[in-house]
Amino acid sequence: MTVVTETLWAVARGLPLTIGIWLASVATGLLVGVLVACLRHFGPALLNVLLATLVEIVRGVPFVVQAFLLYYGGPFIGLDLTPVVAGWLALSIYAAAYFSEVFRGGFLAIPPGHVEAARLLGLKTPQTITRILLPEMALSVLPSLANLAVILVKETAILSIITVPELTFTVSGVGSATFAFAQTMAALALSYWLLVELTAYAARRLERGIARATLGTA
């Protein structure tokens, strides 16, 4: 096989896992991130301090180190994870910390009167969050969320170090075997770039959709 076909084959093998782990981590990260932001914004002060500390720790440690710690350190605390699960978990925690800050910013940007009006009308806090605050902030937090999602696409590459057989792992394997480093790395760069462009396109579509739904404009 030529280097080209081998590289293409490697891309085909690695891409599904890259996309899979990335989407799963974005989904988990969004969910946990919203939850953390809500608990910090509406929960007791002590919980806010605790969660703030956790977020600071996750943001303060390089992702490579976190992935290493979880995968190689996990067994010491009874957390014996497969590379893929460890990779998904590490990326989700990393994503959640950053997503939570975006949502917290969203909460802070909403005039307090919108919450007070809901409260006086009898809405419960969870109803206020899901029916009023999240839809109201959706459009303004979307660019920041999409930005993070794009960064996370590229962070998946780090998971190759803990032997997750994703895109970087498979393609750089071809490079090591054939010594065609430049060609394989170029293919890798192109693949990630295309993925990011696709994400940005999806974000733009989503933005228009949210604008239509929440503002009534096209």
Place this chain on the structure above:
Amino acid sequence: MTTPFLLAEKLERRVGNTQILAGIDLSVQKGEVVGLIGPSGSGKSSLLRCIAGLDPLTGGRVLVEGRVPQPGDGLIGMVFQQFNLWPHLTAGENVALALRLVRRMSRAEAAERARAMLDRVGLAKFADRRPAQLSGGQQQRVAIARTLAMEPRLILFDEPTASLDPELTTEVLDVIRGLAETGMTMLVVSHEMGFVASVASRAVFLDHGRVLVDGPARAVFRDAEEPRLRRFLSTYLQRVAWAPDPEPPATQPATTMSLLGAAPAEPGSFPLLGGEAASPPPPARFSLLDAATNPPGEGQPVTAPKPGA
């Protein structure tokens, strides 16, 4: 005397070293419309927010019909200066949301009631518009409809027209005036002195977190004796006095100024209460501000010929 509908006893609120409410006693009977006036920072809005339970008290207590009101218990509705409509929902959805989530109405039922409420404030046709597509006055009327839909026992208005221009103010005040006529119990914080004078049955003047004057609205405005209240009202009258004169009046400035001077004010000299005075009202020199020819709320343009005038 019957137990008051709303009883506020020795309300105190202190934030850090700032005394915001310094022992306020207020009792309101059912159906009363109480206008709260006073300079900025006097505690008017804080008083409303404490009664509604949005701001915590550091002393005293509030009872509505003998109960301590909690935010969301349906006793108290509030209309804010900034409307506080939810921008992602249409006018109809703004009114219907609490009906569905709190009253557990079906979607259709809630939408129908929302439409009826919007109709009450003259906005039935605007149910599908988003707040951004409505004027400020229309937004405030939607906010009033949203509050009314939950059938509160008491409505608090916190400077409902302070961010509206004079025309839009008029349409909102008309709605509030209409509500007053239905016997709704209301507390209205407003800088629209003419409105308070004509709609409120009672006026309360606050300064530095205390009640300085509390009495029938007409008496409070006409025979203001409390020096701080006189000073407060006089600045307002000065602005009226600056209004351009359509015809050169001989005695007008003197008449207006008499309230400010040492001489006791004649009842008819207060331009906003001229209509109620026994003496015939002076010719309208600025009809929009003259309650005799144009009660606040009618919104006639200055140049419009008055029927029978």
